[in-house]
Amino acid sequence: MARGDAEFVEFATAASARLVHAAFLMTGNHHQAEDAAQTALVRTYASWSRIRNGDAYGYARSVLVNHLVDTWRRPIREYPTEDLPEQRRGDVADEVATRRWLLTILGTLTARERAVVVLRYYFDLPEAQVARELDVSVGTVKSTGSRALEKLRTAGLTAPEPQGTRR
Template sequence: MARGDEEFVEFAEASSARLQRAAYLLTGDPHQAEEAAQATLVRVYAAWGRIRHGDPYAYARTALANLVHDQWRRPMREYATEVMPEQQAPRDVADDVTRRRWLISALRRLSPQERTVIVLRHLFDASETDVARDLNLPLGTVKSLNSRALAKLRTSHLDMELGARR
């Protein structure tokens, strides 16, 4: 292995699941999320020599957000194949599925910037300052995007609860 590869492998194993969950929340599609998380790790590996002693996870968050934003601007093309991939049997967890569907539906109602701020801020527990730095936005913009997005999510949550009671 090259110098630092073992450290990168440890980093990738420790953070890949969290990056994939964040990518899923950003894209709403499990396949795109897996590809985005893998592409993020490729970008992190390419920069590993200069970021490994700093905060590689912050770099990965920024790379993931930028990658997903690029995909929104330039949608990825998919090509049909003859062979269908194997699918796992679905688990019987109706409540989890309902909550996930609600969350993805609610996140889709947000603008791409709002969604990115929510995921970075609340899934990654990044501070508003870190999110502003990662997205190259003014701190006030991050605060207002976060506030607006949370208000929209609260409204969606109330709508879901009222619909469940009927």
């Protein structure tokens, strides 16, 4: 395997889980999320010689979110109870409840609002970086993020308490 290919495999192995999860947060659908992450990695690999020494993760992330924003007509509609993993920790019910709550409140946002929320709060990017990756102004990121948070508050931006802690 060529050196560049080996580097890409290492990169993709490390990055794919977070890319898939980011896409899941934007679509609410695991299959669409995997498709989107795959598309982002295909384009990243196609440009690998150019970006391998730069911010490859940022490139893949940017391709991913812009690809998903462009396919805006896909609603969030997957509910997590249909595909539960087999392994089990005691907090599965909490995780399921959290995922359901998260998908419900994210489902109130537009595609671009979801993209800003995911980049800001899942990837923890500063606003200027979000603006670069979405190719919009910092002002747009601020206003979109602010509007998104307002919608999330209206939708109930307070996660369900873990079971057993409720009084």
